[in-house]
Amino acid sequence: MSANPIRVDLQLIADMVEPGGRALDVGCGDGSLLAYLVNFKRVDARGMELSQAGVNACVANGLSVIQGDADTDLGDYPDDAFDYVILSQTLQATREPRAVLKQMLRVGKRAIVSFPNFAHWQVRLRLVFGGRMPETPSLPFKWYDTPNIHLCSIDDFRALCRDMGVRVERAVVLNRNSRRIHMPPLLANLFGEQAVFMLRRD
Amino acid sequence: MSVLEDLTEAERKALAQCRHAVLGVDRPLRLDCGVELGPYRVAYQTYGQLDADKSNAVLICHPLTCDQFVGESHPVTGKEGWWDSLVGPGKVLDPARYFIICINVLGHCMGTTGPSARDPDSNQPWNLRFPVVTIGDMVRAQAALLDHLGIPDLFCVIGGSMGGMQVLEWAATYPRRVFSAVPIACAEHHSAQNIAFHEVGRQAIMADPDWKGGDYRLHGTNPSRGLAVARMTAHITYLSEQALQRKFGRSLQNRDALGFGFDADFQVESYLRHQGSTFVDRFDANSYLYITRAMDYFDLARAHGGVLANAFKGSPTRFCLVSFTSDWLFPTRESREIVHALNAAAANVSFVEVETDKGHDAFLLDEPEMFRTLSGFLQGAAHARGLTGGLK
Numbered sequence: 001m002s003a004n005p006i007r008v009d010l011q012l013i014a015d016m017v018e019p020g021g022r023a024l025d026v027g028c029g030d031g032s033l034l035a036y037l038v039n040f041k042r043v044d045a046r047g048m049e050l051s052q053a054g055v056n057a058c059v060a061n062g063l064s065v066i067q068g069d070a071d072t073d074l075g076d077y078p079d080d081a082f083d084y085v086i087l088s089q090t091l092q093a094t095r096e097p098r099a100v101l102k103q104m105l106r107v108g109k110r111a112i113v114s115f116p117n118f119a120h121w122q123v124r125l126r127l128v129f130g131g132r133m134p135e136t137p138s139l140p141f142k143w144y145d146t147p148n149i150h151l152c153s154i155d156d157f158r159a160l161c162r163d164m165g166v167r168v169e170r171a172v173v174l175n176r177n178s179r180r181i182h183m184p185p186l187l188a189n190l191f192g193e194q195a196v197f198m199l200r201r202d
Numbered sequence: 203m204s205v206l207e208d209l210t211e212a213e214r215k216a217l218a219q220c221r222h223a224v225l226g227v228d229r230p231l232r233l234d235c236g237v238e239l240g241p242y243r244v245a246y247q248t249y250g251q252l253d254a255d256k257s258n259a260v261l262i263c264h265p266l267t268c269d270q271f272v273g274e275s276h277p278v279t280g281k282e283g284w285w286d287s288l289v290g291p292g293k294v295l296d297p298a299r300y301f302i303i304c305i306n307v308l309g310h311c312m313g314t315t316g317p318s319a320r321d322p323d324s325n326q327p328w329n330l331r332f333p334v335v336t337i338g339d340m341v342r343a344q345a346a347l348l349d350h351l352g353i354p355d356l357f358c359v360i361g362g363s364m365g366g367m368q369v370l371e372w373a374a375t376y377p378r379r380v381f382s383a384v385p386i387a388c389a390e391h392h393s394a395q396n397i398a399f400h401e402v403g404r405q406a407i408m409a410d411p412d413w414k415g416g417d418y419r420l421h422g423t424n425p426s427r428g429l430a431v432a433r434m435t436a437h438i439t440y441l442s443e444q445a446l447q448r449k450f451g452r453s454l455q456n457r458d459a460l461g462f463g464f465d466a467d468f469q470v471e472s473y474l475r476h477q478g479s480t481f482v483d484r485f486d487a488n489s490y491l492y493i494t495r496a497m498d499y500f501d502l503a504r505a506h507g508g509v510l511a512n513a514f515k516g517s518p519t520r521f522c523l524v525s526f527t528s529d530w531l532f533p534t535r536e537s538r539e540i541v542h543a544l545n546a547a548a549a550n551v552s553f554v555e556v557e558t559d560k561g562h563d564a565f566l567l568d569e570p571e572m573f574r575t576l577s578g579f580l581q582g583a584a585h586a587r588g589l590t591g592g593l594k
Contacts, residue, residue, distance in 0.1 A: 044550065052555055059522065059552045060574040062582025066541055066553040076545035 006032045008178035009114045012196045013086055016112055016170060017041055021083035024048065024108065026070045026100075027090035031058035038063065046082075048073060071095045074103035082108040089194075091115045092148040098160065105166060105201050114196040119153030119189045122176070137176065138193055154189045161199060170198040208320070208327065208419070212484055215277040216312040220247045220270055225346050231308075234499075237333035241322070244347045245313025246270050246305040249289065250297030252353065257589055259353050260295060261344065262304040263361030263368035265566075266493055267433075267485060269312040272304040273297075278484045287568050294577045300357065305347060307340040307368070309493055311486035314343075318419070318486055329488055330416030337364070337500045341371040345379070355379040357587060358580065362386035362565035363532065364493070367500050370540070373521070374502060374513040382520040382583040384576065387529055387565045389536035390510055390543070391501040396531060399439050400494040403432030407487045416488050429487045430478030437477045442528035442561030446470060503543075510543035517544075520586065521551040522579040524565070524572055531562040552579055 006014070010033045017023060019041045025034050028047030031054075037043040047065035049055045058065035070087065071094050085108030087100070092115055094100045104111040116138040117123075123134040133143040141148065152160070154173065161168055173192035175181045181191055188195075209217070225231070226240025233239055247270040252259060262272050262285065273289035275282055289295045295302055306314035309332070317332035348356075359372045359380050366388025373383040392400075407413055410428030414421045438446075450470040454460070457467065466472040503510035521544055525537035534555050544551040554575045558564045565572065584590070 046550060052557075055552075056554050056556075056571060056575060059554050060578035062578045062585060064520065064550050064552045064582070066545070066551055067555065073542075073545075076542050078546060078548055081548035 006036050009174065009194055009196060010036070010088060012172055012174070013088060013112050013114060014041065016196070016198050017043060017084055017086075019043065022046075022081070023084040023086060024077070024082045025086045025088070026074065026104070027087060027093075028058065028063075028065060029054060031061055031063045031065060033086070033088065034058065034063045034065070035061065070100050074100065074107055077107040079106055080109055084108055084110050084112055086112045088112075088114045089116065092151045094150065097150045097152075098164065101160070101164065101166070101199075105199065109200065110169070111199045112196065113157075113199065114194060115152065115157065116148075116194050117154045117173075117189065117192045118151040119155065120176075120193045121190050122193075124190075136193070154192055154195045155185065157195070157197065158185070161197070165202050166199045167202045168197055169200055170196075172196045208318070210311070210318060210419075210486065212278045212486075213311065213313050213318070216269070216271075216306075217245060219274075219277040220245050220306075220313060222246065222313055223347060223350050225343070225350055231339065231343055231346065233333050233339045234336040235333050239308075239315070239333060242308070242315035242319075242343070243313065244305060244308075244315075244343060246303060246347060247272065247274070248304075249273050249302040250300050252301040256352075256354060257357060257587065258300050259348075259356050260300040260302050260358045260360065261348075261356050261372070262289070262295070262302060263344075263359065263365035263372075264304060264307065265361065265363035265365045266436075266497065267481070268365075269310065270304045270306045271312075273302070276484075279480070284566060287566075288573070288576070294573055294580065295360075303348075303353075305344050307364075307493070307496075308343045309335040309340070309489060309496060311489040316486070317416070317488035317492055327417075327419060329419075330491075332488070332492065334495055334499075335492060336496050337367045337371050338375065338505070340496065341368050341375060344368075344372075345376060348379075355381065357589060358382045358384060358583065360384035360386070360576075361388075363388055363562065364497050366532075367497065367502075370502055370513075371500075373517060373519050374506070377514075377517045377519055380519045381587055382522070382580070384522045384524070384579065385537075385540070386524045386572075387526055387532045387537075387562055389532050390503055390513075390540050392498050393536070396439075397498045399435060400498055402435050404491050404494060406431035406435070407491060410487075413487060416491075418487070424482070425487045426479075426482040429482045429485065429490060430475075432490060433481040433485075434474040434478045437474060439531045440561060440563040442530065442559055444528060444559040445561050445563075448559065449473075510540070511546035514544055514547040514549050517547055517549045519549065520579075520583050521549060522575065523551065523553045524575060525553075525555050526560070526562070526564040526569075527555060527557050528559045529562040529564065 037045040048068040085104040126134040230238040230240025366385035369385040407428040410425035412423035413425035455472040506512035525534040
């Protein structure tokens with residue numbers, strides 16, 4: 001099995017996962033995070049992916065993946081089935097992010113969520129001064145064909161966690177060069193292009 | 203002790219080309235219907251070698267009309283092995299790496315005890331007095347053979363259609379003996395529509411005057427017309443409408459114009475007649491009744507309190523399900539139900555739907571996407587089990 005480097009945000013997520021546990025990657029895409037967790041962290045890692053072509057490619061690579069939808073199919077799993085349920089760059093594309101988060105924290109002891117920050121300064125500039133819907137490297141779509149129907153800012157996400165009574169165990173913010181930034185929340189919400197949160201039920 | 207019977211020509215040829223064992227001498231097999239069967243014979247074929255720590259055994263469960271000759275030319279028909287595309291040197295199931303076993307199921311007609319054997323109590327042929335067997339009975343007989351062979355567990359149990367039902371039964375009944383399970387193009391119960399098609403086939407056999415209430419061999423007859431019609435009906439369900447259209451359309455058979463009669467004017471008629479007439483040379487009519495019945499009776503959820511997930515609770519097995527888009531006999535929806543149940547049991551499961559127009563039969567055909575899936579899944583499973591022998 002190869003040791004190809006994985007995307008920075010996926011590496012961050014992988015670093016949050018303790019070796020040897022059980023993880024479910026919801027929206028696992030091409031399975032690169034799954035493969036990393038299986039090969040380097042000895043994790044019993046499973047995946048769920050919306051696209052059948054993506055699923056077939058993952059299974060052909062020896063990964064345990066099924067076709068499924070974050071909005072509808074997490075309900076199948078029993079409580080506490082996994083140590084971690086991971087949702088990377090997918091929350092904003094779900095129909096009911098709050099319900100998905102709730103399911104993730106029911107099925108998993110912890111949830112790890114990464115998402116693009118809609119309050120990043122580039123996004124703000126483009127909307128305020130350009131007068132157009134933002135298109136950035138992490139949000140590359142036109143307004144009419146974007147899968148991202150529930151975008152939020154880092155502060156929005158924190159507010160949702162408070163509202164749901166979910167404890168934020170870790171929060172990592174990355175700038176546009178995918179470097180970690182250490183700033184007070186107000187600035188992080190301005191300079192962070194994406195964020196990775198590790199959550200658990202309180 | 204031997205099994206009393208009058209072997210058919212097909213059985214004689216089959217037994218001459220495969221391995222077999224007589225089981226149930228001391229401890230008969232308790233069937234789901236309550237009858238204790240024994241002694242009984244199990245005919246099977248193997249390919250490759252069992253490794254030193256007995257960790258590379260793969261059990262292939264055959265579908266309704268196939269048998270133990272999975273990877274070699276058939277002793278009766280001379281045709282290539284029914285899963286030649288999957289089994290053989292350089293193939294997904296390579297005998298250089300795996301010890302491959304394929305067992306003729308109970309009630310069948312290629313050497314394993316079925317309705318053509320004799321009842322040891324009466325010394326008369328069983329025929330229709332043979333007890334009705336279930337998928338569970340078939341699997342328990344297979345497990346008894348593995349005990350006999352000293353094989354503690356299986357690296358993989360794989361099969362399509364009725365073979366897939368056996369895979370599910372294996373995983374539910376012997377979870378600790380099944381490291382990985384690959385049920386292909388199957389369901390956890392036979393649907394009303396599938397039972398209906400089977401019933402048409404059975405009625406065709408029983409309506410043949412040569413069937414003689416199942417005692418045709420005593421009368422020196424064979425209900426080959428009824429069995430051929432059963433096969434023709436079933437064969438339609440194995441194909442898809444698109445595949446029939448693509449292969450035959452409305453093309454005429456060896457003629458330029460309609461014959462205004464009831465010969466096989468259309469190619470599709472000729473094809474089905476051929477399927478029917480070649481089938482009767484290798485298959486026994488009573489066995490057809492018994493095996494189709496076993497499939498009809500299969501209902502794994504019902505056997506586990508009505509909740510399918512209960513069948514897989516705490517299962518350590520790695521599952522990989524495969525379905526085909528144009529399979530209307532065992533549609534993707536039914537595989538998905540199994541996936542949902544496996545998720546509810548938090549089992550390790552992969553599920554691939556393969557896009558094809560070839561219908562249910564696709565699992566027996568050259569489907570590169572299926573091969574890629576199975577190859578990847580088995581590599582992953584082998585990696586998880588630390589199985590490295592024979593790796594190229």
